Amino acid sequence: MAPGPAETIVVPETLFTPKYATHKGVYKELAPTKFDAEIETGKKDGFQAAKYPHYLPTWNPEQQYPALEPFEHVEHGKNADTTFPNLLPEGAAVTHLTPTIGTEVRGIQLTSLTSAGKDELARFVAERKVVAFRGQDFADLPIEKALEFGGYFGRHHIHPTSGSPEGFPEVHLVHRGAGDNSVDQFFANRTSSVAWHSDVSYEQQPPGTTFLYILDKPETGGDTLFVDAAEAYNRLSPLFRERLHGLKATHSGIEQVNAAAARGSIKRREPVVNEHPIIRTHPSTGQKAIYVNPQFTRDIVGLKKEESDALLKFLYDHLAYGADFQARVKWEEGTVVVWDNRVTQHSALVDWKNGQRRHLARITPQAERPFETPV
Ligand SMILES: O=C(O)CCC(=O)C(=O)O
Numbered sequence: 001m002a003p004g005p006a007e008t009i010v011v012p013e014t015l016f017t018p019k020y021a022t023h024k025g026v027y028k029e030l031a032p033t034k035f036d037a038e039i040e041t042g043k044k045d046g047f048q049a050a051k052y053p054h055y056l057p058t059w060n061p062e063q064q065y066p067a068l069e070p071f072e073h074v075e076h077g078k079n080a081d082t083t084f085p086n087l088l089p090e091g092a093a094v095t096h097l098t099p100t101i102g103t104e105v106r107g108i109q110l111t112s113l114t115s116a117g118k119d120e121l122a123r124f125v126a127e128r129k130v131v132a133f134r135g136q137d138f139a140d141l142p143i144e145k146a147l148e149f150g151g152y153f154g155r156h157h158i159h160p161t162s163g164s165p166e167g168f169p170e171v172h173l174v175h176r177g178a179g180d181n182s183v184d185q186f187f188a189n190r191t192s193s194v195a196w197h198s199d200v201s202y203e204q205q206p207p208g209t210t211f212l213y214i215l216d217k218p219e220t221g222g223d224t225l226f227v228d229a230a231e232a233y234n235r236l237s238p239l240f241r242e243r244l245h246g247l248k249a250t251h252s253g254i255e256q257v258n259a260a261a262a263r264g265s266i267k268r269r270e271p272v273v274n275e276h277p278i279i280r281t282h283p284s285t286g287q288k289a290i291y292v293n294p295q296f297t298r299d300i301v302g303l304k305k306e307e308s309d310a311l312l313k314f315l316y317d318h319l320a321y322g323a324d325f326q327a328r329v330k331w332e333e334g335t336v337v338v339w340d341n342r343v344t345q346h347s348a349l350v351d352w353k354n355g356q357r358r359h360l361a362r363i364t365p366q367a368e369r370p371f372e373t374p375v
């Protein structure tokens, strides 16, 4: 898909909370060198005894990037062999978790895939929505090699705020709970950790095939939930689908940057707001899927506030309650989970025993600008 004209709105600095103006200064006291030294000497709370210390998160305020430029995305799944001979040769054990979403694969190594195998991977994941590859050596690769693998599927997304391994801002890290009180604290003022979203949907070209791999896990808990947004679309009546066709919604990255600022963290880029179709088409399967999520979608273009809120609430509830088109992935050591952010949403679950570490790394190739095709 050729990218469309650049209509991304870059939000002026003046719209940030006043806190943001001071946070850069405050953050200087946590200059990366001191921070890194604390990690190395194991002094920083929660950073001791990591299995993968080179994957511990750092937030380097010197990582400052210009607005993302449009790029031409190549969808490798498009020309893939849909019998998957290179991805799933004889001997691969394939178990579907549910009829429409979720598959577990054992007996193959992602890192040994040829280009044809990677093309099939993109297509297989688009069809199955989320696939857990067990027994992988991926986490043991040098980070450059892991990025080289992921870079086949699209341009690496650099997250505006998240922690990343030192020197690799293209890797998004999830790290919580190591010897600290953060799991209990999490529930101090909320009742649930469920937060459905499609990653960074505010970007003009949000991610497609996405990789998340486990580095360290709690004894039990910390599963990840996924919902099949294409099946969610299929469940709607033809009349209701018709109402959704042609509508667009805004997706905003402003609040995420503001929240990071409020906790004294970094901003790698100015946040953006983009409009995307509410129903997007997958470029290789041609499936239509609901593409609004409660984390980043703000309003439906052209509707009044109450109308927009009501319609979005219906769609969010429909996705969230759809246990009959959801899958729950349990992490095992050596698991790489690959999902297609264009046709799914997901949520981490913070339900494990306080004090245990949960540590994952995400590689997030960007894909095409979302588009809608006629029915
Ligand atoms: O921690 C998880 O299970 C998922 C976190 C997440 O939303 C992501 O990595 O995109």
Ligand SMILES: [Fe+2]
Pocket: 197, 198, 199, 346
């Ligand atoms: Fe996510």
